[in-house]
Amino acid sequence: xxxENQIRLLIVLGLTLLLAISGTVAYFTxxxxxxxxxxxxxVNIEIYEYASPDGSKPFSELSNxxxxxxxxxxxxxxxxxxxxxxxxxxxxxxxxxxxxxxxxDDYFSLMEIGEKGxxxxxxxxxxxxxxxxxxxxxxxxPLFKTVQFKDGxxxxxxxxxxxxxxxxxxxxSVNNGTSALNATWGESGGF
Amino acid sequence: MYRRxxxxxxxxxxxxxxxxxxxxxxTVKFEGGAENFVFYSDNSKTETDLFGGLKDLMPGDTKxxxxxxxxxxxxxxxxxxxxxxEPPTETNALLNHLTLNIYHDNVLVSSSPASNQDTLASNLxxxxxxYGEETLLAVEIIAPSDLGNNYEYTxxxxxxxxxxxxxxxxxxxxxxxxxxxxxxxxxxxPEILIASLLAITILSIIxxxxxxxxx
Numbered sequence: 001x002x003x004e005n006q007i008r009l010l011i012v013l014g015l016t017l018l019l020a021i022s023g024t025v026a027y028f029t030x031x032x033x034x035x036x037x038x039x040x041x042x043v044n045i046e047i048y049e050y051a052s053p054d055g056s057k058p059f060s061e062l063s064n065x066x067x068x069x070x071x072x073x074x075x076x077x078x079x080x081x082x083x084x085x086x087x088x089x090x091x092x093x094x095x096x097x098x099x100x101x102x103x104x105d106d107y108f109s110l111m112e113i114g115e116k117g118x119x120x121x122x123x124x125x126x127x128x129x130x131x132x133x134x135x136x137x138x139x140x141x142p143l144f145k146t147v148q149f150k151d152g153x154x155x156x157x158x159x160x161x162x163x164x165x166x167x168x169x170x171x172x173s174v175n176n177g178t179s180a181l182n183a184t185w186g187e188s189g190g191f
Numbered sequence: 192m193y194r195r196x197x198x199x200x201x202x203x204x205x206x207x208x209x210x211x212x213x214x215x216x217x218t219v220k221f222e223g224g225a226e227n228f229v230f231y232s233d234n235s236k237t238e239t240d241l242f243g244g245l246k247d248l249m250p251g252d253t254k255x256x257x258x259x260x261x262x263x264x265x266x267x268x269x270x271x272x273x274x275x276x277e278p279p280t281e282t283n284a285l286l287n288h289l290t291l292n293i294y295h296d297n298v299l300v301s302s303s304p305a306s307n308q309d310t311l312a313s314n315l316x317x318x319x320x321x322y323g324e325e326t327l328l329a330v331e332i333i334a335p336s337d338l339g340n341n342y343e344y345t346x347x348x349x350x351x352x353x354x355x356x357x358x359x360x361x362x363x364x365x366x367x368x369x370x371x372x373x374x375x376x377x378x379x380x381p382e383i384l385i386a387s388l389l390a391i392t393i394l395s396i397i398x399x400x401x402x403x404x405x406x
Contacts, residue, residue: 005398028363031354032228033277034219037236038289038305038332041247042343083249175251175336190250190336191343 043191044081045134045170047089050074053145065162067149070114074142075166082136083191085170086180088127089120089143096161110153111164114146121181129180133173216257217241221272221320221355223264228353232256242330242349248289251336258328260353262320267357267364269321274328276311277350286347288338294329305332305349314354 049059051072059073077087093107104110119141120128130140143166172191177183184190217232219241232243244256262270279286286306293301293308295317301310318326357364 028365029354029356030221030223030227030365031352032230033239034230034241034351034353035237035239036242036245036349036351037240037346038242038245038286038349039236039247039346040285040334040338040342040344041249082247172249174249184336190338191340 041083041191042081043083043085043170043172044079045085045087045168046078046080047166047168048076048078049166065149067153068151070146070148072145073147073164074145076140076142077130077134077168077170078139079134079136079170084133084135084173086173086176086183087130087134087140087168087170088180088185089130089166089168090127091143092163092165092167094163094165095157096163097159107164110150110157112146112148112150113144114148115142116144117141123181127169131179134170216259217243219258219260219353220263221261221270221353223266223270223355223357228355241351242332245330245332248332248334250334250338252334254332256330256332258330259325260317260320260328261325262322264357265322267322267359268361269319269358271319271356271358272317273314273354273356274311274317275314275352275354276308277352278312279306279348279350282306283347285342285345286349288335288342289347290333290335291349292331292333294331296326297329305347308349311351 048055051057051059051074053072053074055074059075062071065071075089077089079085079087091107091113093104093110094101095104096102117140119131120143121131122128128143134140147164169185171183171185173183176190217230217235220229220231221227222229230239230241232241234243234246235241236246241258242256245254248254260272262272264270283306287304289305291301291303291305291308292299293311295315300315301308303309317328318324320326
């Protein structure tokens with residue numbers, strides 16, 4: 001027998017032996033696979049703004065606003081998922097003249113935020129922190145209910161377009177501090 | 192009875208030790224015959240998902256699933272049950288971040304990233320079970336507190352393979368068909384040898400015939 005044929009024979013023998021072993025073992029065991037799934041939850045909130053206390057009238061754009069006049073604007077946050085969360089919110093006032101838009105950092109000097117919610121605490125970083133956790137489906141009390149531009153505004157504010165934006169953020173409350181003020185926020189971890 | 196009391200004690204102790212975390216219970220029953228293994232878990236996503244309690248993880252969470260493995264097959268004197276983990280078929284970033292600890296009867300048998308259970312790469316014998324006997328596995332999963340927003344609403348699959356060897360009158364029997372074999376654990380190898388000798392004989396005949404045709 002040539003060497004080539006001998007090698008072929010050895011390979012065939014090896015495969016035959018392997019088949020015999022695996023066939024015998026497979027026949028005498030029973031196996032079943034469990035497809036186990038682990039999953040994560042998340043955090044999801046929605047911010048709403050109304051012009052009436054009962055929530056029947058959504059807040060819409062105001063035109064020709066005047067100083068010393070109180071306007072109704074009622075923002076609040078709802079937890080639309082199941083995990084309890086901490087919530088914080090920020091008020092941003094912008095003035096747009098022509099194509100130039102600027103953020104007015106000291107909006108307190110221009111306008112009065114009225115009927116603030118007692119459960120919100122203003123911190124040094126400019127955020128209002130909600131004092132209690134917000135469970136799934138729960139709503140915060142309104143951050144405030146009215147806005148009013150103060151009397152005696154400079155003429156530079158005439159014919160300008162103002163936008164008063166209320167933003168909100170949420171982070172998990174489980175495993176994350178004892179209040180919204182000492183919770184970890186943002187990219188440093190947690191949902 | 193003694194084993195049942197031990198298992199119950201283990202379940203209670205394990206439950207107490209993780210009283211601040213979620214604790215869920217699943218079962219794996221070896222029924223033999225066509226049913227083979229039957230899986231059950233509350234809140235499972237699929238019919239073979241044993242991790243019903245390991246859902247909706249949040250950063251910093253530790254959750255535990257207790258899995259009861261039980262022999263409910265009456266047709267055999269006893270069965271041996273083994274567990275091994277299937278290597279993941281694709282990379283799952285979430286599983287890389289989760290730690291999976293597995294306790295068998297209160298002894299830690301595996302602790303690794305959920306994506307790479309090296310210690311379960313080969314079969315772990317969970318025990319020898321007469322009819323009605325059971326054992327407990329506790330699966331603890333830990334999500335790090337720095338798990339970021341990229342992992343919100345994600346999931347990963349961990350595949351476990353349960354294997355049973357059934358015995359009757361000292362012989363291995365087929366767990367699927369219940370057919371008793373002439374094989375038992377001590378003479379499996381001679382049977383393989385006979386099969387191999389038979390194969391060699393057939394091959395020799397084929398080669399001889401081939402030679403004759405060449406001549």
